[in-house]
Amino acid sequence: MAPPSFFIRIFRIALITVVHAIPAPYWSPEPSEQPPTTAKLEVCPYPHPSSGVVEKPITPNPHVLDLNTADDLINNLCAEIILIFARGTGNPGNIGVSLGYPLFEAMRDGLNQTVIAQGVLPYPAKAIGYLKGGSTEGVDSMVTLTYKARCQCPNSGLVLAGFSQGAQVLRRTISYLPAPLADRVVAVLSFSDSKFPRPLPKPWDTKHISLCQKMDWICDEEYTALNGRHYSALYIPFLGVVVEQLRERIRLMQEGRRKKSDEREGEDFCNFRVSHAS
Structure with a gap:
């Protein structure tokens, strides 16, 4: 007969599957009347980790618009x-209205720099992806x-962020990112990371900001799906602190901005090849 721990593990996986199949509650901010200042640039070649070469460009998500979707980068904008x-x-669109858009809005309103946003796509964000440790397609x-x-x-600073399966x-x-690319990353933001508080490997550990709301059973090991809670709007109260952290990190990045070889590095990144995520 299987040990009790086996049945507990099966029960937990079943709960995760059911809970992640339920859409998170929405947070509906008023859309800003003025879009961020951006400048269009010509598209350059970029690699795709699945094949090593780009066969076709990424296209915007046609299914969900407005606050669920942010396609600035693939629409060739820069900031x-x-x-x-x-x-x-289960979050809709490619950025999700419950946390992705509020984070974007908080950054746009709270930073002194221009800001654009891009949701990850294609990325199905289904429960099976979470159970596998994060969608490979994502x-x-x-x-x-x-x-x-x-x-x-x-010349842009990057903020890479994810919630729950997105954190995976x-x-x-x-x-899959080479260490030199970290020089242009302002921060790596994890919300409700199932591996919290495990740090990222160097040099990304110094960029990492990982947030776990108390009672969020995905990242708080003291709770389970039976007595905890888990939805993205829990993290909205953290956004003011996040923006303060970003403001300081941007300042430090500007102070230490390096090198005359930076433009050449940009060309190298355009031609870089990576292997398939497995």
Whole structure:
């Protein structure tokens, strides 16, 4: 007969599957009347981790618009700061209205720099992806978008972020990014990371901001799906602190901004090749 721990594990997996199949409650902010200041740049080649070469460009998500979706980067925009966000399981669009858009809005309103946002796509954000440690398709897409941002907008600072399964995708993405790219990353933001508080490997550990709301049973080991809670709007109260952290990190990045060889690095990133996320 199987040990009790086996049945407990099966029960937990079943709960995760059911809970992640339920859409998170929405947070509906008033849309800003004035869009962020951006400048269009010509698209440059960028690698796709699945194949090593780009066969076709990423296209915007046609299904959900408005606050659920952010496609600034793939629409060839640039700004001083670029947010790339991987949403949680079941969240709509490609950025999700419950946390992705509020984070973007908080950054846009709270930073002194211009800000654009891009949701990770294609990325199904289904429960099976969470159970596998994060969607492989989502990882492929987030790696691709990060390279695109670095190539298309070589002078921009990047903020890579993810919630729940998106935090899993983010962790896996980091493992495919070369260390020199960290010089242009302002921060790596994890919300409700199932591996909290495990740090990221160097040099990404110094960029990492990982947030776990008390009683969030995905990241708080003291709770389970039976007595805890888990939805992205729990993290909205943290956004003011997050923006303060970003403001300081941007200042430090500007003070230490390096090198005359930076433009050449941008070209190298455009031609970089990575292996398939597995």
